[in-house]
Amino acid sequence: MRLNFRVIIGLIIAVVTLLGYFFNTSTNPVTGEKQHVNMSADQEIALGVQAAPQMEQQYGGESSDARATAAVQQVGQRIVQANALDQKTKYQYRFHLLADDQTINAFALPGGQVFITQGLLKNLTSEAQLAGVLAHEIGHVVARHSAEQVAQSQLTQGLTGAAAIAAYDPNSPGSSVARAAAAAMIAKLVTLRFSRNDELQADNFAVKFTPQAGYDPHAMINVMQMLEKQAGSSNPPEFLSTHPNPGNRIEELQKDIQQDYPQGIPSGLKQ
Numbered sequence: 001m002r003l004n005f006r007v008i009i010g011l012i013i014a015v016v017t018l019l020g021y022f023f024n025t026s027t028n029p030v031t032g033e034k035q036h037v038n039m040s041a042d043q044e045i046a047l048g049v050q051a052a053p054q055m056e057q058q059y060g061g062e063s064s065d066a067r068a069t070a071a072v073q074q075v076g077q078r079i080v081q082a083n084a085l086d087q088k089t090k091y092q093y094r095f096h097l098l099a100d101d102q103t104i105n106a107f108a109l110p111g112g113q114v115f116i117t118q119g120l121l122k123n124l125t126s127e128a129q130l131a132g133v134l135a136h137e138i139g140h141v142v143a144r145h146s147a148e149q150v151a152q153s154q155l156t157q158g159l160t161g162a163a164a165i166a167a168y169d170p171n172s173p174g175s176s177v178a179r180a181a182a183a184a185m186i187a188k189l190v191t192l193r194f195s196r197n198d199e200l201q202a203d204n205f206a207v208k209f210t211p212q213a214g215y216d217p218h219a220m221i222n223v224m225q226m227l228e229k230q231a232g233s234s235n236p237p238e239f240l241s242t243h244p245n246p247g248n249r250i251e252e253l254q255k256d257i258q259q260d261y262p263q264g265i266p267s268g269l270k271q
Helices: 003-023 041-058 066-080 129-143 146-167 175-213 217-232 247-262
Strands: 025-027 032-036 094-098 106-109 113-117
Touching: 032 175, 041 094, 041 106, 041 113, 041 146, 066 094, 066 129, 066 175, 106 129, 129 146, 129 175, 129 217, 146 175, 175 217, 175 247, 217 247
Parallel strands: 094 113
Antiparallel strands: 025 032, 106 113
């Protein structure tokens, strides 16, 4: 009887979790796609602003290089305005250059906070490459990848909790730990799969956004080649810990460019 009760409770939690995930949808104003998210744009903005100081602290704070900071902000805002992203979305796009000159990384928080380290910036050889990196991170913002990840995390946590309750055996408490660990591992694999898809979609946004701002999208391929070279060093880029293999991304970028510009990219773009 106790076992059946636990199973019933676990099933109820699982059903409520699944219903909450699949019926809580929102249409993305940029892509037009329906997404499973459970927070508003205003909530994303607030979350990003709240988390920004902590993220900055992890990378030595804001850079003291005023000229480089201004360049990052100028290129970032050019991409936003050229693609009318400040009109299509409610996000408040802010671009930060972080002081860490050893770590090669760039990332975005929900709501429009975009970061790049000096370590990555010093390895870029053109303004177009910087534009590609920033456009990629802007892509994460407009695609609402962070909001999706939050919803997915809540889904997997809810299902993991339901499975742990249903499988718990008071006569063998260790069994529940093993089952919960297995469920958590599966959940992690699901998250990594979504993360890879998100990264490739952000690359596609970089291909779409950069030409509108006057930059050659092929510059992003040069960034990938640099990252691939750095990956063979003794201190591989942190960027690669959450991003797909650069070699695979180069192939996808080439496909995206061919698909978006079958007659060739517009002339006069900065390389």
